[in-house]
Amino acid sequence: MLVVGVALVVLGVFLSLRIAPGGVRDLHAYQAAPRCAAPPSGAAECRWTQTFTVSDIRLTSSRSDVDRAFLTDGHGSRWETEYANRKPVLTDLKKGDHVTGTVWRGRLTEISANGASQRTQAAPADMRTRVLILALMMVPSGLLTAIASGWRLVRRAPTPGMVATLRVALGMFFAGLFSPLIGxxxxxxxxxxxxxxxxxxxxxxxxxxxxxRVPEAVPS
Structure with missing residues (x-):
């Protein structure tokens, strides 16, 4: 448990220092990107929109997989897009439908249909926030786990404080894991x-x- 605790702390700090400082660079570049004046010949910093035809939809119930839509452009090229969820656009799409797709840096980042738009997994994300949330889950719980485990090595036998510390560490970990589901x-x-x-x-x-720690009352 000591190794696990230390590993969580080290990994959380490493990711925060490595990714968080520049974690919004691509997102800001995407938001500020102008519309392309002409169809780009390759990966471009501007955003280009064009019509795509839905050639296939593959929805999955597996947690290890993602929902996909296959789109075909006017030149017959097939684009595979992935989505974190099905709303608000993917859930209503069917084969043969037309959508407006946004292409940036050679990636299809967004689709629009019926007045709604949805980003694909290729769209840049706020990695700084994601990494800091991950660190919030890992660092405090890992630190408490390491302290409790080191305490156990010194004391040899578990104490109420040690048990309570491990429980708090576990609670903090799961709080960090499930809080993003709400927030x-x-x-x-x-x-x-x-x-x-x-x-x-x-x-x-x-x-x-x-x-x-309160001693049980001794019967008189």
Whole structure:
């Protein structure tokens, strides 16, 4: 457990220092990209929109796979696109439908149909927020796990404080894992949800330790 805790801390810090500083560079470049004056001959910094025909839709229920749509452009080239979810566009598409696709740096980043638009997995994302949320999940829980494991090595036998610390570490990890399901990629909302769970877990842990330390009443 000590190795696991240290590994979580090191990995979380490494990713934060490595990816977070430039994690929004591509996203900002995409948002600021102008419309192309003419169809680009290759990967270009401008955004070009054109009509595509849906040639196939492959929806999956497997968590290890993603939903896909295969689109064909006016030259007959087939583009495979992947999506993190089915709404608001993918869910209503069927073979033969026409969509407007946005191409940037040679990637099909967005599709639009019936007044709605949806980004593909090729679109740039806010990697800084994603990495910081990941670090929020890994670093505090890993640090507490390492402390509790080191404590166990010194004391040899488990103590109420040690058990409580491991429980808080586990709670913090799962709080970081599930908070994005509610807060999405809003770092402040995810942090607020995580802090709430962490505070509740800390209070519960303290109550557990105090209760364990109170000696049982000796009958007279």
């Amino acid at each position: 999405g990629e809003n770092l402040w909302m995810v942090a607020a949800l995580w802090l709430t769970v962490a505070a509740v877990m800390t209070v519960a842990a303290r109550h557990y330790v105090v209760r364990k």
